[in-house]
Amino acid sequence: MPIASIFPITDPTWIFFLVLCIILFTPILLNRLQIPHIVGMLLAGVLVGPHGLDLLQRDSSFEIFGNVGLLYIMFLAGVEIDLADFNKNKNKSIAFGLSTFAIPFFMGGITCHYLLDMDWMASWLMASMFSSHTLVSYAIVSRYGLSKNLSVNMAVGGTIITDTISLLVLAVISKMTHGENTPHFWMGMIVGIIAFTSAVLFLFPRIGRFFFRRIHDQIQQFIFVMAMLFLSAIGAHIAGLEGILGAFLAGLVLNRLIPAGSPLMGRLEFVGNALFIPYFLIGVGMLLDISVFFKGADTLLIAGVMTLIATFGKYLAAWIPQRLFNMRKSEGNMLFGLSAAHTAGTLAVVMVGYELKLFNEHVLNGTLIFILITCIISSFVVEKASRELVLSDVPLNTEQDGDDEKILIPMANNNNVESLMQVAMMIRNPKLNRGLIGLNVAYDNHSRSEIEEGRKCLQKAEKIAASADVRIQTQSRLATNLSNGIIHALRENDASELILGLHQRKERSESFFGNVTLGLLSGMTRQIMLVRYTMPVYTIRRIHVVVPAKAEFEAGFHRWVDRISRMAGILGCRVVFHTQSKTWAVLSSYLSKHYANLRTTFSPNNGNNDLRPMVEEVNADHLLVVVCARKDSISYHPLFEHLPEMIDEYYANVSLMMIYPDQFDDDRDTPSLFDTHTPSSSVGYETSRGWLSRLGKLYKNRKQ
Numbered sequence: 001m002p003i004a005s006i007f008p009i010t011d012p013t014w015i016f017f018l019v020l021c022i023i024l025f026t027p028i029l030l031n032r033l034q035i036p037h038i039v040g041m042l043l044a045g046v047l048v049g050p051h052g053l054d055l056l057q058r059d060s061s062f063e064i065f066g067n068v069g070l071l072y073i074m075f076l077a078g079v080e081i082d083l084a085d086f087n088k089n090k091n092k093s094i095a096f097g098l099s100t101f102a103i104p105f106f107m108g109g110i111t112c113h114y115l116l117d118m119d120w121m122a123s124w125l126m127a128s129m130f131s132s133h134t135l136v137s138y139a140i141v142s143r144y145g146l147s148k149n150l151s152v153n154m155a156v157g158g159t160i161i162t163d164t165i166s167l168l169v170l171a172v173i174s175k176m177t178h179g180e181n182t183p184h185f186w187m188g189m190i191v192g193i194i195a196f197t198s199a200v201l202f203l204f205p206r207i208g209r210f211f212f213r214r215i216h217d218q219i220q221q222f223i224f225v226m227a228m229l230f231l232s233a234i235g236a237h238i239a240g241l242e243g244i245l246g247a248f249l250a251g252l253v254l255n256r257l258i259p260a261g262s263p264l265m266g267r268l269e270f271v272g273n274a275l276f277i278p279y280f281l282i283g284v285g286m287l288l289d290i291s292v293f294f295k296g297a298d299t300l301l302i303a304g305v306m307t308l309i310a311t312f313g314k315y316l317a318a319w320i321p322q323r324l325f326n327m328r329k330s331e332g333n334m335l336f337g338l339s340a341a342h343t344a345g346t347l348a349v350v351m352v353g354y355e356l357k358l359f360n361e362h363v364l365n366g367t368l369i370f371i372l373i374t375c376i377i378s379s380f381v382v383e384k385a386s387r388e389l390v391l392s393d394v395p396l397n398t399e400q401d402g403d404d405e406k407i408l409i410p411m412a413n414n415n416n417v418e419s420l421m422q423v424a425m426m427i428r429n430p431k432l433n434r435g436l437i438g439l440n441v442a443y444d445n446h447s448r449s450e451i452e453e454g455r456k457c458l459q460k461a462e463k464i465a466a467s468a469d470v471r472i473q474t475q476s477r478l479a480t481n482l483s484n485g486i487i488h489a490l491r492e493n494d495a496s497e498l499i500l501g502l503h504q505r506k507e508r509s510e511s512f513f514g515n516v517t518l519g520l521l522s523g524m525t526r527q528i529m530l531v532r533y534t535m536p537v538y539t540i541r542r543i544h545v546v547v548p549a550k551a552e553f554e555a556g557f558h559r560w561v562d563r564i565s566r567m568a569g570i571l572g573c574r575v576v577f578h579t580q581s582k583t584w585a586v587l588s589s590y591l592s593k594h595y596a597n598l599r600t601t602f603s604p605n606n607g608n609n610d611l612r613p614m615v616e617e618v619n620a621d622h623l624l625v626v627v628c629a630r631k632d633s634i635s636y637h638p639l640f641e642h643l644p645e646m647i648d649e650y651y652a653n654v655s656l657m658m659i660y661p662d663q664f665d666d667d668r669d670t671p672s673l674f675d676t677h678t679p680s681s682s683v684g685y686e687t688s689r690g691w692l693s694r695l696g697k698l699y700k701n702r703k704q
Helices: 012-033 035-047 061-078 083-088 091-112 122-131 138-143 150-177 183-214 218-238 243-253 263-285 288-296 299-322 331-338 343-357 359-395 414-426 449-468 480-491 514-523 557-571 583-592 638-650 691-703
Strands: 407-410 434-441 472-479 497-501 527-532 542-546 575-578 600-604 622-625 654-659
Touching: 012 035, 012 263, 035 138, 035 359, 035 472, 035 622, 061 218, 061 243, 061 263, 083 091, 083 150, 091 122, 091 150, 091 299, 091 654, 122 150, 122 299, 122 359, 138 263, 138 331, 138 359, 138 472, 150 183, 150 243, 150 331, 150 343, 183 218, 183 243, 218 243, 218 263, 263 359, 263 449, 299 331, 299 359, 343 359, 343 557, 359 575, 407 414, 407 480, 414 434, 414 449, 414 497, 414 527, 414 557, 434 449, 472 480, 472 497, 497 514, 497 575, 514 527, 514 557, 542 557, 557 575, 557 583, 575 583, 583 600
Parallel strands: 407 434, 407 497, 434 472, 497 527, 542 575, 542 622, 575 600, 622 654
Antiparallel strands: 527 654
16 A cells, blocks of 8 residues: 555544654654744644645644634633732733734734735734734743733733734624624624623632532532633623633633642643643644745735734834833743734634635735744743743742741541642742641551551542642651650651641530640640631632731741731632731731732731621631630730630631641640640640740840
């Protein structure tokens, strides 16, 4: 059989195998040449496509997967964006969006009319191709971890503005060509857009919370998110918009339910970057017909004019905001690079224009060359800008803030492993990039089945950490006293804090804390976070933090503030601080300096951690954080002894976190060799030093 008769390949298994080989080997080869992977995918598509070696046809699989990849790019842009920064810089995004539409649009329209001798209708339609752009290079930004950078946020917001206006221009010109530019057309479009955006903004978050609170299977959660993505894209089509706008809007409204670093986010990024987005890029490359380079000067002239005007227009549109908002040169280059690639909107416009006979074959072929060149320019510029931004943002000493973070997570109940891990992954400092420590301590006289159950908890923790690309070290040990075993592990690993599940009582008469927790509170001075979640962590809508008076004088004050602030930032929810005005003054000063984008509210109280006055404010989907204090510490209040009763009576069905801050008395983190239990009356009792001595030390250190 002649080899030529085998190609193009039509067998689905061989098609998928060849595509996977391209996705696998292209980055490996291009890494040696320091060429962005996106360029390799595009050129590989040209090479194996019907206009290259004709190994593959651009069949329905490339259309389906390519469309999914394009929607995926916009969806990830919406999910990964920092909503606080996005809202804070929305005026900058609007300014960039208008400039990146208007400048290329008017430059392109005038150039096409006077230089390419097109009529005004065709000129403005082609100019809309210059204005629209696609975030083809967003995968590079995501790989460098720059999705929260100001310039990236501006580029993402600007993309939605310019693409929306460009596609509206397409719709209007299309209707005008068919003689359908009537008031009914405009009324229908406006009503459709309002109905679509209202439905997505109002219904999607509520449906998402309802689903995530009841379905905990991670595969089903992934499928649900994908279904919502495509439902939003379909809704956008029905409203007369492009699916990419619906995909981005779906990403925005689901943003808070899919925090950065969560296992679900890891799965979404993995599937998109490993399969759908490369498929889309290869499919774009397969559109290009290399032979158009040899079909005359008209095609090359059109491609050259399109590339020159659109690229210069996009550069000018990025340069103006850079100068206007005092941005760094690398940030301006990032704006230009992300907005330089023309793919989805451009293809939509040129195909419609070709069908309406406003464009000829030379414009169609020239557009394909234009798409390839701009994608290559975009990928090179974004790659270079990303490296410059990463290098400029990395401090010379990553330990400069003196954070000794090393989180230890004792776990024995398989039911709360997931919530403990989610809390740990949210409060950890990603800049330090330190792993977690999972611990299981069992009595040395336990049966083999009970010991095996503890190991299953650690295995589950490892899977959760791996899915979020977080390192974890797991340890199992036997002890005659569980609290002593945990304290031994704390000291051996030099852990900075504990995250522990709140004791689950079998009877009401049983101690609220349980003997293990009581032993830890009396035997160590490191921070302890006791956690109880009544619903999935990522569906929390608000955090209430009850802070005792004089908490700012405790040695561990800043540690717990950092942890709660990171959690709130990832969840994207508001934090309400219930405390005295003096404590709030210190809190707000620290937050404004280190967490300026955090949404906070001050609710004054008497600072004694009385939980009764705030019952009406705390809902079932809120998190109640109670900052406690060990006995004889400066912020301790006698009412703390009644916290268990108040929690049982008023907050039994509310997610709860109780924090006992650091006391920084390392000599106390020593397990008892004699005590096998701790009576409830000794909660947090410290015998080595009183709070007056510690306050004197604190004053002396601050003075120095």
